[in-house]
Amino acid sequence: MDSKQKSHQEEMEYLKKTLAFINHEIEKEECSLAEKKSDLIAARKEMYENTVHVSTDFESLIDVNLYLSQVHNQISTFNPLHLKKLNKMKNSPYFGRFDFIEQGYSEKERIYIGLHNLMDKNTGEAYVYDWRAPISSVFYRFEPGKATYDTPTGISQGDVSLKRQYLIRNSELKYYFDCSVRITDDILQEVLSRNTSAKMKHIIETIQKEQDVIIRDKDHELLIVQGVAGGGKTSIALHRIAFLLYEGLDSKLQSNDVIIISPNTVFSRYISSVLPELGEENVRQCIFDELVFDAFKGRFGEETRDMQLETLIHSRTKTGGDLRHQSIAFKGSKIFKQILDRLLWYYAHRIIVFDDIYYNGEILATRQELKTRFLNNEMGIPMAKQLKRIESKLLETFHPLQKKRLQRLEKIVENHKEHELEIKSFSRLLAIKQAKAFRERIQKFMLVDYGQLYELLFNSPGLLVKLAHGLELPENIEEIVSSTRQNLRSGQVHYEDYTPLLYLKLKIEGNDLFSEIKHVVIDEAQDYFPLQYEVFKLLYKNAAYTVLGDIHQTMEKTMDRSVYDDICEIFNKPKSAKLSLDKGYRSTYEINTFTQKLLSEGGKQNYCSIERHGEEPLVLYQETRESMDKAIIEEIAKYTEQGYESIAVICKTQAEAEKVYCRLQKSVQITQIKPQGGEVIKGAVVIPSYMAKGLEFDVVIVYDVNKENYASDFDKKLLYIACTRALHRLIIYYQGARSPLI
Ligand SMILES: Nc1ncnc2c1ncn2[C@@H]1O[C@H](COP(=O)(O)OP(=O)(O)OP(=O)(O)O)[C@@H](O)[C@H]1O
Numbered sequence: 001m002d003s004k005q006k007s008h009q010e011e012m013e014y015l016k017k018t019l020a021f022i023n024h025e026i027e028k029e030e031c032s033l034a035e036k037k038s039d040l041i042a043a044r045k046e047m048y049e050n051t052v053h054v055s056t057d058f059e060s061l062i063d064v065n066l067y068l069s070q071v072h073n074q075i076s077t078f079n080p081l082h083l084k085k086l087n088k089m090k091n092s093p094y095f096g097r098f099d100f101i102e103q104g105y106s107e108k109e110r111i112y113i114g115l116h117n118l119m120d121k122n123t124g125e126a127y128v129y130d131w132r133a134p135i136s137s138v139f140y141r142f143e144p145g146k147a148t149y150d151t152p153t154g155i156s157q158g159d160v161s162l163k164r165q166y167l168i169r170n171s172e173l174k175y176y177f178d179c180s181v182r183i184t185d186d187i188l189q190e191v192l193s194r195n196t197s198a199k200m201k202h203i204i205e206t207i208q209k210e211q212d213v214i215i216r217d218k219d220h221e222l223l224i225v226q227g228v229a230g231g232g233k234t235s236i237a238l239h240r241i242a243f244l245l246y247e248g249l250d251s252k253l254q255s256n257d258v259i260i261i262s263p264n265t266v267f268s269r270y271i272s273s274v275l276p277e278l279g280e281e282n283v284r285q286c287i288f289d290e291l292v293f294d295a296f297k298g299r300f301g302e303e304t305r306d307m308q309l310e311t312l313i314h315s316r317t318k319t320g321g322d323l324r325h326q327s328i329a330f331k332g333s334k335i336f337k338q339i340l341d342r343l344l345w346y347y348a349h350r351i352i353v354f355d356d357i358y359y360n361g362e363i364l365a366t367r368q369e370l371k372t373r374f375l376n377n378e379m380g381i382p383m384a385k386q387l388k389r390i391e392s393k394l395l396e397t398f399h400p401l402q403k404k405r406l407q408r409l410e411k412i413v414e415n416h417k418e419h420e421l422e423i424k425s426f427s428r429l430l431a432i433k434q435a436k437a438f439r440e441r442i443q444k445f446m447l448v449d450y451g452q453l454y455e456l457l458f459n460s461p462g463l464l465v466k467l468a469h470g471l472e473l474p475e476n477i478e479e480i481v482s483s484t485r486q487n488l489r490s491g492q493v494h495y496e497d498y499t500p501l502l503y504l505k506l507k508i509e510g511n512d513l514f515s516e517i518k519h520v521v522i523d524e525a526q527d528y529f530p531l532q533y534e535v536f537k538l539l540y541k542n543a544a545y546t547v548l549g550d551i552h553q554t555m556e557k558t559m560d561r562s563v564y565d566d567i568c569e570i571f572n573k574p575k576s577a578k579l580s581l582d583k584g585y586r587s588t589y590e591i592n593t594f595t596q597k598l599l600s601e602g603g604k605q606n607y608c609s610i611e612r613h614g615e616e617p618l619v620l621y622q623e624t625r626e627s628m629d630k631a632i633i634e635e636i637a638k639y640t641e642q643g644y645e646s647i648a649v650i651c652k653t654q655a656e657a658e659k660v661y662c663r664l665q666k667s668v669q670i671t672q673i674k675p676q677g678g679e680v681i682k683g684a685v686v687i688p689s690y691m692a693k694g695l696e697f698d699v700v701i702v703y704d705v706n707k708e709n710y711a712s713d714f715d716k717k718l719l720y721i722a723c724t725r726a727l728h729r730l731i732i733y734y735q736g737a738r739s740p741l742i
Pocket of ligand 1: 229
């Protein structure tokens with residue numbers, strides 16, 4: 001037997017042995033779950049038989065409670081998660097191996113890497129190591145030769161003598177091969193050439209070295225990643241969460257302690273399967289719109305981000321379009337944050353007018369005392385809370401006086417003939433009325449409202465400009481102020497006003513929510529303005545942050561890398577790092593080459609494409625809208641027949657998508673992706689460009705890229721986002737004159 005055959009035989013034996021162990025564990029786990037289930041049923045039955053079902057008697061409620069807590073305990077031990085993990089491992093127990101001789105030892109260890117740890121607790125034999133275990137990092141980071149990895153007690157060194165990859169499916173070894181330098185070879189090529197699915201998939205078998213560095217980073221409280229389109233940012237974010245949950249087992253980091261801020265709900269649904277696939281519970285996901293709407297409790301919030309973008313796209317050619325753009329940029333800027341801070345100062349120092357507080361002829365506090373108490377806020381308590389404290393203190397001194405006041409009122413009433421017979425009741429009535437008036441008098445200057453304060457900024461002539469003294473304002477600030485004033489007066493609060501409103505609310509009222517959040521992941525970071533980051537900081541005060549974005553995928557604004565400096569400055573974490581990902585994994589080489597040309601000269605980036613080849617993108621002319629529809633219908637049929645699983649017709653706006661959908665659906669099976677819809681992104685879909693952000697499709701057909709539709713820089717960005725969604729095929733249609741952007 002030659003060494004190759006011997007090695008093959010060894011691998012087959014190892015797989016057999018591992019599978020036998022997994023089957024044994026599955027059997028054990030099934031028995032244990034069955035036992036727990038019958039105990040649970042018995043406990044419920046016992047509770048049902050031994051307790052009353054309707055009662056007002058306290059004793060019997062205590063009884064019910066005792067039984068209930070027993071049932072709850074049993075429910076909490078009934079956890080099928082481990083069984084699920086084992087079943088996944090049965091399908092594919094591991095995907096990699098390396099042989100390692102730890103420094104100071106002579107024995108070579110075979111380290112097999114898979115989805116989860118698999119260890120025989122009786123013998124201590126480790127069949128498989130979890131891909132997140134410290135030693136597994138060697139697989140992702142080193143070629144054969146010297147290698148190191150972090151352990152809780154320091155850095156371990158050793159020698160890697162072999163590195164091997166496997167494809168095991170349905171418990172069968174399909175193939176394996178030895179790899180040396182990087183995992184960019186056959187398996188990666190094979191994975192990337194597959195068709196996409198309706199849900200995002202995990203990438204643990206082919207994580208690249210530079211991606212692994214980000215996933216396993218534990219040293220930074222703020223990690224910023226600038227990555228090209230398709231560079232794996234979202235994938236990395238999710239794998240990083242899985243890693244942190246694994247690492248955090250000791251520090252009790254749980255899925256509830258982590259939150260992902262996603263660009264929209266379609267995207268949230270798209271990524272929702274990755275963590276469960278990795279055997280972790282899903283973490284909370286939230287979009288910025290939800291954050292503000294929840295905070296405003298229905299007071300503001302008719303316009304969504306999608307609606308804002310639609311308006312911006314449509315208003316390009318209309319008067320006022322530019323003003324809206326400038327207003328959005330200004331209201332999200334660092335300068336506007338400074339103005340809001342000054343507004344808060346101005347309100348506290350100049351606007352709140354305290355009164356002397358009298359009751360029953362005694363002075364409880366002079367206006368000066370109240371003001372000093374209010375401004376002497378060394379602990380930085382939020383304004384509303386500080387006022388509440390002062391109010392409580394005043395009420396504390398007021399309460400004992402109420403009795404005295406009543407006695408005094410009784411005396412006064414006694415002297416009034418018409419109330420002779422009802423001295424007590426009438427005096428009490430008077431006392432209640434006066435107490436109410438007293439409270440109202442205090443509350444007049446104790447209540448501070450963020451909405452009214454925001455209005456004041458735009459309603460008081462010259463106030464904003466005065467507060468902006470020394471700051472650089474946009475040229476058309478007067479127009480921005482007057483249009484905002486008009487909007488606010490007519491009850492229209494635009495999406496760009498939400499962030500400043502929320503900022504004021506959080507500053508004034510403070511925030512006790514989300515204190516449990518320990519890690520925040522912000523994906524599509526380029527979509528947010530500095531003021532939104534200020535809001536994140538106020539919301540998730542104690543959290544660490546992973547921020548991932550691509551400055552080339554902004555929509556309504558232009559951006560450069562300095563945005564990441566702003567983010568660092570805002571979060572102000574002692575340990576932060578900025579990393580880049582320059583390699584695009586999503587699209588073929590030909591599509592990547594095409595999309596890079598869409599970036600404007602100044603916006604060119606270091607870009608490196610994966611060497612996966614496919615057909616050149618097509619730019620096709622159609623004479624009429626009807627012929628364009630017909631051609632698209634034919635393309636969808638053709639690509640569906642060729643086995644492509646997801647085909648997107650990307651339109652510029654929701655309005656255009658709506659119309660295209662209505663026409664196409666008469667001839668072809670197609671779904672329209674709507675902002676709040678629950679559609680699965682599979683088969684053929686119609687979607688507006690901005691909603692396609694973060695998603696990917698086997699085939700992308702961009703609809704009507706003509707001179708009118710795609711002309712401005714803003715349009716160019718939408719076009720870039722649309723085209724970079726394609727994995728295998730990109731087709732661009734236009735009717736009339738071709739857009740100068742392509
Ligand atoms: N190491 C990898 N192995 C296999 N596939 C990968 C790897 N890295 C990225 N991919 C694949 O590349 C595609 C793009 O990844 P992802 O969506 O995470 O990128 P992104 O940077 O968030 O893209 P965008 O900013 O354009 O939305 C996905 O299909 C993902 O599975």
